[in-house]
Amino acid sequence: MQTELKTSINTDLQQSNEKGIYRRFIKRPMDFLLSLIAIIVLSPIFVAVAILVRIKLGGPVIFKQKRPGLNEEIFTMYKFRTMTDEKDSNGHLLPDNVRLTKFGVFLRSTSLDELPELFNILKGDMSIIGPRPLLVSYLPLYNEHQKRRHEVRPGLSGLAQVNGRNSISWDEKFNLDIEYIDKISFIGDWIYIFLTFKKVVVREGISSETTATMDPFIGSREFTSE
Structure with a gap:
């Protein structure tokens, strides 16, 4: 029994060390190299x-747009424009589904609008894989569990994106973000990269059931885990 316990502890320590090495010494250089290659190839x-x-x-x-990144530090995220600046008689922007043109829908469905984020990855604001960067206005709404999504750099894609993207609930999305952080690995990141390509090809999860993009997050103080 003691031998099995020691073996289990040693295995956990070894896996923890491997994750730490990847996060500290490999993930960022890999992100830099992949984003640089992608920018050149896709120019x-x-x-x-x-x-x-x-x-x-x-x-x-x-x-x-300003977004919170690693340790909730604010950075400027870049995307290709997909909406018009149409406003109502009071000078307020019209709803997203009105300003989102057919061309904008095409850019989003193919994820071409996300390409400029490769420069954010090159700069170190973002990672290839990680929790998606959300709005700054959401920061006060997170519970302690949800705040953990800022323990790593936000990603161009992530575990939540390959498991439903905007078609899943906020609780599901946040739980997947934290699951990614707890299980981050070199092999896992490459699996999510390939799954992201698959999702882009089939164009799944672009919108929620009620809005052109994703329903706004209004807060969830309860801890949820699946």
């Missing part, structure tokens, strides 16, 4: 999409 697509966005939606071509 013709960057140019083509930028020109089309300018023609169909006008300027600016790049949508910039």
